[in-house]
Amino acid sequence: MIIYNNKSYDQPKRQYEEDVLVLEEEDQVYKLVLHNDDVNTFDFVIMCLIEICKHTLEQAEQCTILVHYKGKCTVKTGALEKLKPMNQALLDKGLSSEIV
Numbered sequence: 001m002i003i004y005n006n007k008s009y010d011q012p013k014r015q016y017e018e019d020v021l022v023l024e025e026e027d028q029v030y031k032l033v034l035h036n037d038d039v040n041t042f043d044f045v046i047m048c049l050i051e052i053c054k055h056t057l058e059q060a061e062q063c064t065i066l067v068h069y070k071g072k073c074t075v076k077t078g079a080l081e082k083l084k085p086m087n088q089a090l091l092d093k094g095l096s097s098e099i100v
Contacts, residue, residue: 032076032083035096036067045095049075052089 032053034045042064049060053076066073075097076086083099090097 028080029077030080030083031074031100032087032090033072033098033100034063034067034075034090035072035098036070037096040095042068044093048090048093048095052086052093 045064046060049055063073
């Protein structure tokens, strides 16, 4: 806060200048989680992640390995409207996924 004094000696007043922080509303971040299964091959899952989630080959391979060893992996984050079609496309391909 900065305080300025007026040069008027008859009516001394102070002027205040304040910095106000504005809180911006952020979109809630959701996660698209892919779960492990014993049906689909590594190559098929990698292909689906590249096609649906727009992963690079390296990203898709890493996610597939994490899903295999950890049981699940967050493959995408973002707004719910963006993740819903991706989740449905993964489900349509026979993969197990959910939005959390």
